[in-house]
Amino acid sequence: MQDVYSICLMCTVRCPIKVMVDNDDVKLIEGNPHDPGIQGSICPKGAAGVCLLNDQERVKKPLIRTGPRGSGQWREASWEEALDYVAAKLREIKDKYGARGIAYTERSQLNSHISKTFMRALGSPNYFSHDSCCKGSLNTAFRSLTGYTDANVGVDIGKAKHIILFGRNYFESIELKAVKQLTNALENGTKLTYIDPRVTVTATKADKYLMIRPGTDLALSYALMNVIINEELYDKEYVRHWVLGFEELKQFVGKYTPQWAEQQTGIAAHEIISLARQASAVKPAVIFHYGYRSAHYTNEIYVRRALIMLNALMGSIEAPGGIFFKKGAGAVGKKPLNKLIGQVLPEINEVRCDGAGTAKLPTPDPAHGVVQMLPRAILEEDPYPVKGLIVWRHDPLLSIPDYENNKRAFDKLDFIVTIDIHFSETAWYSDVILPESIYLERGDSIQENAGLKPSLYLRKPAVTPRYDTKPGWEIMKGLADRLDIGQYFPYHSLDDLWHYQLQGTGLTLEDFAAKGFVSLCDEPIYWNREDGLKFKTPSGKIEFVSSLLEENGYPSFPEYESVQPPAEGYFRLMIGRNVAHTHVSTQNNPLLHELMPENLLWINTEKAGYLGIKNGQMVKVSSSRGQETIRAHVTDLIHPEAVFMVHGFGRKVKAQTRCYNKGASDTLLQENISDNIGGSPALQHVHVKVQAVG
């Protein structure tokens, strides 16, 4: 038995793993025992990576479509033929519509510097990551306040004395290190307050659970600020030193009293006052968690801003037990890894097709794009025709709201190529599928893990590929060579790529051999709160009154708009995660399918009784966009105005036999409506009608 230290990819948390290999087969995967935050532990998805490796239902060879799109009629091709074919199609589009006629989308990953370079070299501005559909508004919220994106920020759970989670369901959307820290913190007396319209596993571990009316988080935050400011519970020194616009906030929240918020949120005024006082009592070691997936409502950026502002009032930004800025290699005087995107590349003067970075969408991050705008851009050919789509490790058909509309947009494309490990909905609807080796069969670019203690991690192949697949970075290089931009990809092998990244850092691959990672320092790095907080806003402060927003004509503090309850027989559709599955990517894994074979529709007991719906019964759920059937889970543990389902089910691809047609698709029911200031789609905007079947 041989141990290979690597990085998991059953979700995007990228926990360090130890892969136990015997005779080129993986026997077991454990967490990397050398990482003190992991200690050998593994989540169910990480453990089930072994089933993914040996899954007969993966894409096994390059496939070229022979029948209509989505028919599942393919012919197998050699890599040479498939890459030639894809390059020829992309060249055709480039010749006819210009390079901007080609868009690219991916889930951000270790190789993103390669795909970004590919698009720059090709001459197209239309690089998209999935980020907007997850945390686009959080990104903009952080930039508007601190100048940094959410990716530059972390939470110091271990040292916090009170953690307040607005629907941040840590124990089900599992991250090993955070879960371990939180469990230990709770055992050591850290208080946990959990706020959600639904009782999750995280709610069952909380000292206080508050059931909030769906969509009213901003009202609660305004009232918390009201109490904290009125009772002078905030960190005055910190606010005076580091906050711009406190007086304006004070004026603004004056009318948003706890009594007012009780009417909006359904949370008693005395609970709101009590929470404000309890949190303030332990400041600055308090975290008002700003959220992770932050794509719920059209006011999303303001929900996220308010949460970050609450931390600023607590003085908890860059405090032990609060929120911290992640430090990279540069912070310890070391040279960061080289990235391909750091080369001198052609400038692109075209505007993005989604409008990010233009007057249309001035504030969302153009570095990621606003991917849910892509269907509209394709359908309306506005500002110009987009006719080709390259997809890598992303399933836009199933991740962008309004499934049928996404399909209509894809129908207008001349060419779709997908690089993926399995038959995603997008892959199935593509013209060519280029099968990628899974994370156990391939290495990837080295991971730069910024944090309080920066480090570098290595994903390396544990076994040889089971099928005729290739690593994505090799596929991209193959395409680049054929499109005459190969000079920007100066590698031929994984070793070449790693050496390119490590050049000049003083590190070699040998440094990773013993543990699979390299720590760049021993002690956590905090900036000095007296004079050393390096905010990247124009004022150098935390901008409650935001230059980013105000300069683009948006208010820093919008008046609260009351949330109307859904009409009779209708519910707000909430979505979320379960520990067994990652987004849309694990539903067909045999052992994870066994843990959770279908999603259920959570519906409040009283409402279900009124509609004649019994627990376990099939129900029809319909919205303005479509309808689905799903099994009802009748429970007191959800707010009466909402129904809930786990994201990612109701799959339409027959080749994924285990998850095919199981449960309901949230994507099919959602309307493609966005928070245009923040950039996230409002995934919980839609109201659905629920009826008993039969």
Add this chain to the structure above:
Amino acid sequence: MSTYAIFQDESKCISCRSCQVQCKINKGLSVGPKPNQIIEVGPVNKDGRPKANFVFLSCFHCADPWCVPACPNEAMQKRDTDGVIFINQNRCAGCKSCIMACPWSAPQWDAQKGKAVKCDLCLERIDAGLKPACVTACPTSALSFGPAENVPETKRIRFARQIVASEGLH
């Protein structure tokens, strides 16, 4: 009882079921058999707070096991040195007698191999000085493994309380 025990600190369990999946992987099992399993009870309202019980169940490794004498082929065995009850897979004829005999359904049916399978505390691992696969996997350290006499008193008290509490749920 075996000289070892797996203890579950239920307050730390988040019902992620890593234990269940990792056990199956380690034993080469596919869909179906579950040598260990988390049973979810609740959540119920306790003093205004939603509380759930997540109960880890595998094999108790009984002092006087019913499965061992039930096996006609001497496949089900009790190890002399430490009382761990295990199945010699080469001898298992697939008659399912052990499954019928055990009051807690500890032995499971592996339809792929046509044999019974059960928790053996990962004998090969513990003999190599490691912990059982489920214990190492546990993300919150809710599971721990060691000599049975090391059961911390607090955990026994907590367990007793849980039995009483769960009786109230029926």
